[in-house]
Amino acid sequence: MKQSAVRRMTKQRIIVLDSVKSLGFHPTAYEIFERVRQELPRVSLSTVYRNLSILVEQGDILPVRGLGQEVHYDHNVHDHCHVLCSICNKVTDIHADFINPSHINPRDAEGYVIDDVLITLIGVCPECAKRTKKEHTDE
Ligand SMILES: [Zn+2]
Ligand SMILES: [Zn+2]
Known part of the structure; x- marks a missing residue:
């Protein structure tokens, strides 16, 4: 058995995982750290990073890249895509067959x-659309 497979779920790691789940909005490591700190006031950012990378390695969470500079974390480990709000930066899961990654032909990848x-689809979320519409009608 591989060493990584027998790693114990520590209390710390369970709290980190629960934080990713309860935040729910694809949080960054720092947002997860702030949340974990409410339960473990003495936890350090590097401890949170270490636990996040172990959880990724174990397949409990997925790193999400391409949502700005930082890596975000996702508790939804099933195949899905994201839609990003260009106003409030909220990230929402979407399940759309027409953007199934398996439909992309690897032969088009320049030898990679x-x-x-x-x-990642980019647009304006319903809340922001409502707010901007309201601001316009207030003028
Ligand atoms: Zn928005
Ligand atoms: Zn997601």
């Missing part, structure tokens, strides 16, 4: 071996 396909 492809590990992953990230598709």
